[in-house]
Amino acid sequence: MTVNGNAIKACCLKVRSILEAGVEVQLARYDVCEGGAPAGAEVVKGIPLSPEETAQRDELLFLCAQRGRKALLDQAAYTWFNRxxxxxxxxxxxxxxxxxxMFTRADGSVGSQAVDEALDLQMDGLDPMCVAELKASGDDEALFRYLFLLQCEQLHDCLPDVFEPVGSAMExxxxQGLLYRDGPIMHMVSDIPEEDWTEGVEIVGWMYQYYVSERKDEVFAGFKKGKKAEREDIAPATQLFTPNWIVRYLTENSLGRLxxxxxxxxxxxxxxxxxVKPDEDxxxxxxxVTTPEDITVVDPACGSGHILVYAFDLLAKIYEEEGYRARDAARLILEKNLSGMEIDPRAAAMASFALTMKARELDSRFLRRGVKPRITVLSRVEFEPEELQYIPNLSAxxxxxxxxxxxxxxGSLLTVTKDDMDALAGDLASLAGESTIFGGSAVEKLELMRAELEPLGRSYDAVVANPPYMGSSNMDKWLAAWVKSKYKEVCRDLCTCFIKRGMSLAKERGYEALITSDTCMYLSSFEQMRKTLIERTTIIAFIDTRGSNAHPDVFDANAGWVLWNAHSQSERGAYFKLNHPIAEKSERLLEALADPACGWFYRRDADTFKQIPGSPIAYWASDAMLGAFTNHLLADVAKPRQGLVTGDNDEFLREWWEVDNLNFFRSSPSRDSALNSGVKWFPCNKGGGYRRWYGFNDVVVNWQNDGEAIQNYIRNGRQASRPQNMEFYFKEGITWGTISSAKLSMRYSPxxxxxxxxxxxxxxxxxNPLFAIVIAAMNSSAVEKLLAFLSPSLRxxxxxxGQVPIPDGISDARGISNLSEKAIATSKADYDSFETSWDFANHPLL
Incomplete structure (x- = not known):
């Protein structure tokens, strides 16, 4: 979509602010607040209310008590923004x-054609006398308000998810002041050029994302302060409109490929x-599939429907190829092909609207046909204790x-089985004709529950999604515990939970296409997930955008998976390394598809990843690199070990020039001699920047009396330190910094x-003969390339x-030993030539 996103965002935030202020005025006008006029009042603040207004106000009071005034205000403001x-x-x-x-004149200028031509309007339910009176009075605002609500009532019949029936409390x-120059309608009409509105229905999705963007920022600011996402925070925190090229890549290589x-x-x-064309080799x-009517596509976290809208476009072309009439295709796509699920009712309403508009493009009479998109809002259903006796099957x-x-x-992470649905159906059947208060209430909830669970219990030919991103540390207590119990191997993020859920939502030999965080490609916590994917599915296509994000609003939205839900013995997946600037990613993907020799296109059988410890998605690894793992791993010959955690480095660590006793603390050969010395400070390896072979001997640690102060360091009632591997303290070896902004660099530690x-x-x-081989290998360019997929995060x-392979059977071990000794000596001489070294003697230029 080639529209001005900044202008749309600015407009949406401005309109939201104006609407919220206007709703606040209306809440005050009708005294909808705690301690205000009681329910049933016929006069409020001196304003007489009609019976209809009294009933509407009573409903608002109920909603305010149930949800809170702020939630009611938010709901009302968005309702009118949406409409x-x-x-x-x-x-x-x-x-x-x-x-x-309604909002502009026939030529597109500011004004209202409906108001101008009110006396000649033909609208269902329009009262000509009322219109004539309002027109004669010159009160254009009141006339517009009347016509606007009447238009909403007309649209309720064809767009019930967006337009509630007139008479609802939201009225x-x-x-007030809808037509004011600084009012919400004039801003929406004037601030966004009309050509942007005609570009495509995707504009309503972008508008919703921008509308909730400030709320999303608030939630993320709370995360930084340690707050958890409450249930009402999940939707705004995870609601993102997927960029068009990602939508097309995912949909074309799942639905289109099928x-x-x-x-x-x-x-x-x-x-x-x-x-991505299938591998010809x-x-x-x-x-x-026999007919396009047989194809089923679902977006289990559909948001405002961007993916479903593009799937509609592809399906429309498929139906056209097969000779269907456009009007029949519009109906069949919504009735048979597309499904969406969403926890945010506002986003779901936008998705329903967007799909209806796509159908209207194909069929000019579609709005009269009574066809509704299959968008399911997954809302909570809670049974009261008194209702449980009526649902024995579900109570079990x-x-x-x-x-x-x-x-x-x-949401759609809930897996629903046939037995679950049978239990629900059994309880419903047993309640046929039930008329008691609690029994009748149970029936209503069961009907709602069935409508929400049925799509979760189905399987689909293509599961396509940009799932929500939320780390487990930000989830509320219930959600964190639930995903840990149901999605143990992928529970660190909601998006990776959706990878596993997609495997059960997709039919056997169907497709799963998702854009997720890239960390699941290599982190050890997702090892089992990768093994399951490699063994049970086939990676058809994969985009890797590390180095720059795929989505400008998401950190680490960097892996685009297209999986075939069966294991192929012959399929080689297509992999694209798109570590280009954000603005270039789409173009670079197209270049790779046109020219596989571009340098960022790879073909790889995913089974080869099993050769690498942890099975990272290392698609760029050459056959020679994969073959290196037939050697022993470093952990097999010399286990790397983590060192001391002091619990408070400011308390227990110093630079060497800040302390005394320099002569002794540098010569402790063992823990026993260190203990008997009575000295307080001892040399400490604490990483450092990039330096190979020798150096960064700058830090000392308080290890007096065998680290008595550290070993007994208590903070907030708990031991904050973690002394570990103490039997190795003061021994010779090889050290390195575990956190680096550059390459791995290992150094000799006397x-x-x-x-x-x-x-x-x-x-x-x-x-030890292994010493020279290990330090040489670990400082080599070959290991640097291996670590690019063993530890791409530079940790x-x-x-x-420990997973780095170490060469076996070195033919020139003595030569490697000599070169290593020379490299260490040269690096030591260089390091000691500066005053920051405790072995500094004189400057080399003097």
């Missing part, structure tokens, strides 16, 4: 049932620039009832030092470092 955006989108296309524009909270494999002669590829397996499934009571948190946790150690004496901890 204004929807009506303006429709009016610029001439799609309003009234046939006239009282419609702000059709192309079934119809090799199809011209659909002419409309799919991001489609290997046989391609696929699921057979407490875990299911608990999850359903938190369905607005776990006897007499203690390793701190940021300066890990491999304990090998120089006399060179003991785990990934």
């Amino acid at each position: 204004i955006a929807a009506i303006h989108f429709m009016e610029v296309r001439g799609w309003l049932p009234s046939g006239v524009r 009282l909270l419609l702000p 059709w192309m494999l079934n119809r090799p002669g199809s011209k659909l590829t002419d409309h799919m620039p991001y489609f 290997h046989e391609t397996e696929f699921k057979h 499934r407490p875990q299911l009832l608990d999850a359903v009571a938190h369905l607005d948190e776990c 006897r007499g030092s203690i390793s701190e946790h940021a300066g890990s150690m491999i304990y090998l004496d120089k006399s 060179f901890t003991e785990g990934p470092v």
